[in-house]
Amino acid sequence: MRYAERLQARIETTGSRLCVGIDPRPGDDGIDAVPDFLKKLVAETWERAAAFKPNMAYFEAMGLRGIEMLGELLEQMPDEVPVILDAKRSDIGETQKYYAHSYFSHWKVDAVTLNPFLGYDSIEPFLGWEGKGIYLLAVTSNPGSADFQRQSLADGRSVFELVTALGERSLAEENATDVGYVVGLTNAAGVLAKMPDAPLLVPGLGAQGGDLASLAAAGRSAPDVINVSRGISYAGDDRSFAQRAADWADKIAAAYQG
Template sequence: MRYAERLQNRIAATGSRLCVGLDPRPGDGGAAEAKEFLRRVIGETWQHAAAFKPNMAYFEALGIAGVQVLEELLLEMPKEVPVILDAKRSDIGETQKYYAQGYFSRWNVDAVTLNPFLGYDSIEPFLDWEGKGIYLLAVTSNPGSADFQRQTLADGRSVFELVTALGDRAATEGRKTDVGYVVGLTNASGVFERVPDAPLLVPGLGAQGGDLAALANAGRNAPDTINVSRGILYAGDDQSFEARAKVWAEKIAVAYGL
């Protein structure tokens, strides 16, 4: 089964496009505290999650013990929920080959985020993995996405359309890995209609202030997932992780007309 099909099945089974971001802030309790915290988050939210997205930076900030926590949590993840590793790796092909082996073979995650700006040969090592997916950074959720990604080229295209052309090429070549894109909800104006109907990973909702109205008329059929991290993990209210996840999943479903 291809990655997009598995994700689509999960969305259909749950009625949810919510991607729960797993971003453990380093605290006084270190890696052990982070592990127990995330175990609670996963245990309470998985029934409302289309996917989980651990962010490598937060685990690396905890040192080697943090990376070990991630490895252990990956083994414990509910098998029903796809895992998108937010690593944003970018390097020459030979190095990328080992990133791909580590993430797809050793850690067995379902998908990984990549920075595509080294070009097609830098993503090729990730393209022939049966049942796996990659998300190329197209329009990120930070203000700096205007510096490059949303710039207009001489031929009228935006730079992010050069990124989506890489995914089109992979599809034309019949590669085994599904290619999707990261499109930040905070910078999505005029973008959704220019992005192929491939899986999107959409950050920027919740603490970053993205507006779900941008999705309302996008007319998309692909298995997009909308990430919420701080709005579930660190909302600062008296609700449980489960209650927060349920609320966000319902808001997203309304926006997508589910």
Template sequence: MRYSERLQARIETTGSRLCVGLDPRPGADGIEAVPDFLKRVVDETWEHAAAFKPNIAYFEAMGLRGLHIMEDLLGEMPKEVPVILDAKRSDIGETQKYYAHSYFAHWKVDAVTLNPFLGYDSIEPFLNWEGKGIYLLAVTSNPGSADFQRQTLADGRSIFELVTALGERAKGLPTDVGYVVGLTNTAGVLPKIPDAPLLIPGLGAQGGDLAELAAAGRSAPDVINVSRGVLYADDGFSFGERAKRWAERIATSYHESVA
């Protein structure tokens, strides 16, 4: 089964497009409390999650212990839920071969985020993995996406359209190619993005609005990431209750747009 098919099946099974971001921040109890914290998050939210997205930076910040925590976490994830590793790797092709092996063969994640700005040969090592996916950074959710990604070229295209051209070039290969598109920067962008899977940050704490995305009439298995709004909201709800509420909010936006 291709990655996009598995993700679509998960969305249909749960009725949810919520991607739960796993961004552990050691608190007063220190690093050794992190594994139990993450286990609670996963155990309570997986039924409402279309995908999980561990961000490798938060684990690397804990040193070698953090990488051990991530390895243990990945080995215990519910098999029903696709895992997107948020790594944003970018390097020459020879180095990328080793990143691809690490993530897909060793850690066995389902998809990974990549920075495509070294060009097509830098993503090629990720393109021949059956059942896997990659998400290329196209229009990110930070204000700095205006510095490069949304700039207009002399031929009228935006730079992010050069990114989507890489994905179109990879069609027919075993790995599915999708894009990262930040919900805070979708104005005028979505009509130019192919109907491929999107990983969409920017809801929750970043204040993105679902309306334009929901109205775009896309058929691809897009997922919307929420990290802080599930893990760290000071609202009295459990992780599972927060995930359920976010999943329902996203679903309602889609249903209202279709209606």
């Protein structure tokens, strides 16, 4: 089964497009408390999760123990839920080959985020993996996405359309790996109409304040997922992880239905 098919099946099974972001921040209890925090987060949210998205930076910030914790977490993930590793890697092809092996063969994640700035040959090592997916950074959720990604070219295209052209090339070459895109909900206005109907990973909801209306109105058929991280893990209220995840999943579903 291709990655996009598996993700679509998960969305249909759960009725949810919620991607649960996993960004652990050690608190007063220190690093030793993080593994139990992660286990509880996954255990309470997986039934409403279309996908999980661990962010490499938060684990790397905890040093070697953090990398160990990420490995332990990935081994414990429910088989039903696709895992998107948010790594945003970008390097020359030879180095990317080792990143691809690390993520897809060693850690066995289902998809990974990549920075496509180095061009098509830098993503090629990720394109021959059956059942896997990659998400190319197209229009990110930060204000700085206006500096490059949303700039206009002389031919009228936007820079992010050069990114989607890479995915369209891979599709034409019939590669085994599905190619999707990262599109920040905070900057989606005027962008979605130019995006191929390929899987989108959509950050920017929740703490970043993105609005679902433009995404829900786009009429897309691809298995898009909307990420919420802090709004579930660190909402600062008395609800459980399960309650927060259910609330976000229901809010997203209502936007698509309305």
